[in-house]
Amino acid sequence: MAEMKEISPNAPAGARLLNWVDNRFPLSQLYNDHLGQYYAPKNFNFFYIFGSLAIVVLAIQIITGIFLVMHYKPDAALAFGSVEYIMRDVPWGWLIRYMHSTGASAFFIVVYMHMFRGLIYGSYRKPRELVWIFGCAIFLCLMAEAFMGYLLPWGQMSYWGAQVIVNLFSAIPFVGPDLALLIRGDYVVGDATLNRFFSFHVIAVPLVLLGLVVAHIIALHEVGSNNPDGVEIKANKGANGHPVDGIPFHPYYTVHDIFAASMFFMVFTAIIFFAPELGGYFLEYNNFIPADPLKTPLHIAPVWYFTPFYSMLRAITDEMMLVLIACVWGGALTAVFRGKLAALFKIVILGAAVVVTAMMLNTDAKFWGVVVMGGAVIILFFLPWLDNSAVKSIRYRPSWHLYVYAVFVVNFIILAYLGVQPPSAVGERISQVGTLYYFGFFLLMPWWSSMGDTKPVPSRVTFAPH
Numbered sequence: 435m436a437e438m439k440e441i442s443p444n445a446p447a448g449a450r451l452l453n454w455v456d457n458r459f460p461l462s463q464l465y466n467d468h469l470g471q472y473y474a475p476k477n478f479n480f481f482y483i484f485g486s487l488a489i490v491v492l493a494i495q496i497i498t499g500i501f502l503v504m505h506y507k508p509d510a511a512l513a514f515g516s517v518e519y520i521m522r523d524v525p526w527g528w529l530i531r532y533m534h535s536t537g538a539s540a541f542f543i544v545v546y547m548h549m550f551r552g553l554i555y556g557s558y559r560k561p562r563e564l565v566w567i568f569g570c571a572i573f574l575c576l577m578a579e580a581f582m583g584y585l586l587p588w589g590q591m592s593y594w595g596a597q598v599i600v601n602l603f604s605a606i607p608f609v610g611p612d613l614a615l616l617i618r619g620d621y622v623v624g625d626a627t628l629n630r631f632f633s634f635h636v637i638a639v640p641l642v643l644l645g646l647v648v649a650h651i652i653a654l655h656e657v658g659s660n661n662p663d664g665v666e667i668k669a670n671k672g673a674n675g676h677p678v679d680g681i682p683f684h685p686y687y688t689v690h691d692i693f694a695a696s697m698f699f700m701v702f703t704a705i706i707f708f709a710p711e712l713g714g715y716f717l718e719y720n721n722f723i724p725a726d727p728l729k730t731p732l733h734i735a736p737v738w739y740f741t742p743f744y745s746m747l748r749a750i751t752d753e754m755m756l757v758l759i760a761c762v763w764g765g766a767l768t769a770v771f772r773g774k775l776a777a778l779f780k781i782v783i784l785g786a787a788v789v790v791t792a793m794m795l796n797t798d799a800k801f802w803g804v805v806v807m808g809g810a811v812i813i814l815f816f817l818p819w820l821d822n823s824a825v826k827s828i829r830y831r832p833s834w835h836l837y838v839y840a841v842f843v844v845n846f847i848i849l850a851y852l853g854v855q856p857p858s859a860v861g862e863r864i865s866q867v868g869t870l871y872y873f874g875f876f877l878l879m880p881w882w883s884s885m886g887d888t889k890p891v892p893s894r895v896t897f898a899p900h
Contacts, residue, residue: 468655473680474687475661477897481551482659483694484544490695491541492647496640498534506586508632510625513588514724532710538580539716540702542739545573553817554839556826557660563818565657568650570814575643577740577811582635584737585628589721594734596631597623602747605801622727663895664826670894679895715854733856741853742846743807746872748857749865750803757870758802759791765877806869813876820876822884825891832886838875845871 441453456462466472505524507516520527549569552558558566585596600623604614619626658668667677681687711717715738720731736744750758766787770780794802823831828839849868852861 468651469684469688470682472655472683473667473677474659474683475663475665475667475677475895476679476681476686477661477663477895478659478687478690479662481547481555481662483691484548484551486691487544487694487698488541488548489647490698491537491544492643494533494537495541498530498537499636499640501530502534503636508586508629510588510628510725513586513628517587529706532706535717536702536706536710538583539712539737539739540698541576542580545576546739549573549814550843552660554828555660555662556664556821556823556828558818559660559664559821559826560818561657562654562660565650565653566818567815568646568653570811572643572646572650573814574811575639575646579635579639579643580737580739582631582639585623585631586635587721588628588725589718590723590725590729590731591718591720591734593623593725593727594731595736596627598734599736600627602800602804602807605798605804607797607801610801660826661895662827662829663892664830665892665895667895679897735854738850738854741851742849743810743853745849745853745865746810746869747803747807748853749862749869750799750806751862751866752799754866754869755794755799755802757866759794761870762787762790762794806873810872813873817876817879820879820883822880823888824884825888827891830889830891832888834886835883838882841871842875 438457439453441450443450445453452462502520505516505520505527507513517531520531522528524530552566552569581596581599585592600614600617603617604610606613615621617627617630618624619630658666661667665679667679670678672678705712705716711719718735718737735741766783769775769783775783823835825831828836845868849865849872852865852868855861
């Protein structure tokens with residue numbers, strides 16, 4: 435048991451109350467460890483606001499979600515009507531609903547920017563591998579949360595989008611049909627599906643998400659924040675034991691983040707009040723029509739934040755399978771003839787290539803589309819071990835690396851755009867090329883990331899007051 439701390443009986447009431455709490459719960463210690471005496475690099479830039487904004491948006495989603503649940507009815511016959519009731523009859527219900535729907539898109543914008551910052555500054559490199567893994571797990575949970583929440587309004591696009599995505603699981607060999615039945619709770623998307631998705635969206639996934647967020651922050655504060663230079667500030671400490679290139683998170687970065695949050699809320703509220711549908715990207719027009727199992731929309735597409743991965747799913751055709759087989763054999767032969775591997779490993783690689791080829795030739799392309807779509811997210815978890823560059827930050831990598839990252843971002847945006855468009859021959863070809871580039875970026879990273887001459891990394895962070 436820790437020793438009780440004494441305080442003067444003449445101390446202010448607030449100080450005595452805090453001392454009473456600290457003797458029973460480490461409130462001051464938590465504040466100092468994660469805010470007041472947590473030293474962050476002093477050269478943070480614009481890209482470092484998105485972590486705090488993600489917490490702000492998470493709070494918005496939880497608070498608005500609580501109020502929506504008060505009036506929402508998870509019943510296939512009543513769900514759409516309850517949403518209309520919220521929009522039309524509940525005082526300020528329209529505002530809460532639009533805050534929640536806009537917040538969903540805002541969450542993904544903020545998270546994508548947060549991940550992009552980690553990508554360009556090497557925030558996934560040692561010793562922050564676990565921070566990155568927790569972050570990728572948060573992203574995966576966020577996708578599950580958004581997908582399940584998307585069904586709840588029970589509009590046309592909600593219903594048919596869920597029908598298409600859940601049916602994809604049936605393409606998995608052996609267990610697919612049973613898995614799809616388990617997810618739906620019925621042979622078609624219906625009342626049982628709605629109740630399942632509601633339970634996971636409101637209770638199960640948010641609990642996991644909150645736990646992962648806490649783990650992500652604890653892991654980050656254990657190893658310290660990265661910075662645009664990729665310099666470890668803990669390596670240079672002053673006489674007081676604090677990093678000479680660090681400043682306390684509070685008040686310096688709390689003020690910085692409050693300003694960023696105020697700018698965010700200006701844009702956020704402008705969208706809510708003037709363009710909550712944002713041209714059909716944030717709220718599709720078909721979703722204002724009640725779900726009709728007997729009438730399929732002309733074009734079914736997920737919300738914009740899923741569309742890059744949906745494009746990859748649609749890109750996998752029988753013709754594309756031949757290209758993937760060629761890629762598998764190209765990688766296997768390169769490893770065998772150019773890699774310094776033992777003979778046993780070379781035999782294993784060739785055997786694996788034969789097995790994968792046989793599976794591809796004897797399995798429906800739809801299944802491999804699901805594998806590619808899932809693999810596009812799962813591959814992010816392995817990023818810390820794919821990057822072999824001698825430096826962390828893009829600032830000190832060879833200049834041409836910047837173009838590789840720029841093409842990756844442009845490619846991702848093009849895939850997102852194609853995902854909301856109706857299928858076309860030209861779009862299919864572009865999405866196939868984009869899919870190959872996406873996976874090539876990561877799978878070839880051990881090779882291209884180590885190429886070129888890096889620039890000297892400074893021993894101290896570079897900082898200009900502003």
